[in-house]
Amino acid sequence: MEKIAKIWPYLLLIIGAFVMVFPFIWMLSTSFKAPIDIFSLNIIPETPTLANYTQIFEESLFLRWFINSIIIALITTISVLFFDTLVGYIIAKFKFVGRTILFILILSTLMIPTEMLIIPWYMMSSEFGWTDTYFGVLFPGLMTGFGVFLMRQFMEQIPEDLLNAARIDGMNEYSIFFKIAVPQVWPAISALGIFTFLSNWNAFLWPLIVIESSSLRTLPVGLSYFSSGEAESKWHLIMTGATISVIPMILVFILLQRHIIKGITLTGMK
C-alpha cells in the first residue's frame, strides 16, 4: 500500500512527460524520413536519411534566416541588458529632478501591449525607410519597461554605503556602475538576458510585418512562409525546419537550466 502511494506520482509524471516530449520525438523522426515513408507510423525511420537537411539548406534561405535570427536576438539582448540595467540603477540609486515621473512613465509602458504599437511602428518605419532593414526589425525591442522595473528592484538592495565608499575612494560614476553595481545583481542580469534572447529569437508578429524580402526573414517568419506556401505539404521538410529552429534553444536551455529556473523564480517572486 505504501509502495503504491510512493509510485503513483512517478507514474503520473511519466505519462505527462510523454505528452511533453512526444511532439518533439515525432518532429525529429519525420525530419530523418525519406518523403515516401513520412506517413509510416514507425518512430525510427526505416531508411534514415540526412537528405532533408541538405535539401532545406539548398532549396531555401534557411541558413540566412538562422543567421538573421542570431544577429537580431543578440543585438537586442545586449541593448536591453545595457540600457535597462543602467536606467534601473539610476532610478534606484540617484535622486534627480523628474525621477518619479520617469519611473511612472516607464512603468506605464508595461501596460501597453505590443500589439497596440504595431500600426504606429509600421507607419514610422515606412516614413523613415526602416522597413526591410535589420534596424527596422530590432528597434522596438532595444529597451523594455519590464527590464527597468526588474533591475530597479534588484539595484535597490545594494547598500548605499558600498557606493559611497567607492566615491570617497575617487572612483568615477561609470566605474562604480560597471565594477560595483553590476556584479552585485549579476543573477538578475543573466536571467533578463536569457529571457530577452528567447523572446526575440521567437518573435513573430513584428518581424512578419516589417520584413518584405525573403533574405531578411528571421527563423520563425521564414518557417511560417515556408510551411504555409513555399513547401505545401512537404512535411518532411517542414519538420526539418522546425527541428533546426527548436534544437538550438533546447541545447541552450539544457546548458543554462539552473540560471533560467533561478531567473524565473527571481522575477516571479519580485
Place this chain on the structure above:
Amino acid sequence: MGKSNLIVEEEHKYTPNPNKKPKKSLIRKFKGSQKFQKYLFVYTCLLFPILFYFGFRIIPTLFTFNVGFRDWNLLSSGPQPFVGLENFVTLLKDEVFLKSLFNTLIYIVLGVSGQLLFGIIVALLLHKINRFVGLFRVIYFIPYVTSIVAISWVFRWILMGNGVVNDVLINLGFSAQPFLNSPNQGIYVIIAAMIWQAIGFQMVLFLAGLENIPTMLYEAADIDGATPWQKFWRITVPLLNPTIVFSAVIGTITFIQVSFTQVINMSVDGSGGPLNSTISVVVYIYQLAFRQFDLGLASAATVILFLFILALTLFQIKVLTKKFDY
C-alpha cells in the same frame, strides 16, 4: 581669572580654525564636484532611454488613439478626416470583430486557468517525489523555450487527418477526429497547444512557491487530522496566492500575443479559420491593418483591445487577491 579667560578665548579662536577652515572648503569642493559628476552621469545616461521610451512607446500609443478616431486608409491618399466614434461603432456592429473578441476571452479564460491548473498539479507531484526531479523539470520545461511557430507546425503535423494521433485513436477503437479542420474543435486544439507550451513556466513558479511554505503548517494540520484536500485548499492555495495572481496576470498578457502566432500558424487557412472559429482580436487587427489597409479601423480595434486587457487585469487582481484575504 583674566588670564584663564584669555586662554579659553584663544583656544576657542585658534584651535578650531586652522583645522576646520581648510577641511570645510575641501569637503565643499569634493561635494560640489561629486554632485556635478552625479548629475552628469544621470542625465547623459538617461538621454537615449528617455528618447526611446517617448519615441517608441508613449508617443506611438497616443498616435494609435488619434488614428482610431480617423478615417485612415492606406489605399486612399489624401486627408484623414476626424470621424469621432465611427470606427468604434463599425467595429461593435462587426460580427467578425465580436467573434474575435469573444474568442480572445475564451483563449484567456481557458488557457490561463488550464496552465495554472496543470502547473500546480505538476509542481505538487514534483514536490512529492525525491528522485529524478531535475530530469522531469527539464522535460516539462522544454516546450516553453521552443519556437511557437515551429511547435504550431509540429502540432498540425501530428493532428492532421491521417496523422499519428488519429492513427492511435483508430487503433484504440475511437473514430478519427478532424481537430484543426473543425469549426468546433479548432479553438480548443489551439488552446491545448498553448497550455502545453506554458506548463513548464508555471511549474517552476509554483515549485518555488511550494518550497516557501513551511512544512510545520502541514505537520500541524496532520495533528488536527486534516485530509489532503483540506490541506490543499486551506494551506497550499492561500499561501500560493501571490504566485497565482502573478501567473494569471502575466499569463493573460502573454496569451494575447501568443493568440496571434499560434492562430496564424495553426488554423487551417492561416488566418483564424475554419469559418473564423479560431480568430483572435490580434489576428483581426492584423487583417484590418495589413490586408485591408484600414488603419483607422485597426487602431480603433487596438484601443478596444487595450481597454479589454486593462479591465481583465484589474478584475483578476481584485478577485484573486480578495478571495483568500483571511
